[in-house]
Amino acid sequence: MTSRGGHMAQLPPEPEALLTPAEVAALFRVDPKTVTRWAKAGKLSAIRTLGGHRRYRAAEVQALLDGLQSDVVPPVSVPQPPAESPPLS
Numbered sequence: 001m002t003s004r005g006g007h008m009a010q011l012p013p014e015p016e017a018l019l020t021p022a023e024v025a026a027l028f029r030v031d032p033k034t035v036t037r038w039a040k041a042g043k044l045s046a047i048r049t050l051g052g053h054r055r056y057r058a059a060e061v062q063a064l065l066d067g068l069q070s071d072v073v074p075p076v077s078v079p080q081p082p083a084e085s086p087p088l089s
Helices: 021-028 032-041 058-071
Strands: 046-048 054-057
Touching (some): 021 032
8 A cells, every 4th residue: 555655654563562460470470469579670671551550561571481481490310329239148
């Protein structure tokens, strides 16, 4: 589609996905208040709605979640000592 002057009409940018504190909390399995504390501590940036509610960028939340999952070290199996064998007769 073209406008006057023969240039392509600009489409508005795609709105970025935002999550509520409850949605973020469910992803991390924490309380929503913890998510609010993370935002206050600067671990996660919050966007305020016109009504004053916090929203979090889905991409940023996913990046934080991916980073935490890569920090998890698989459990190390501890070798067990060999069972004592009965004395030889």
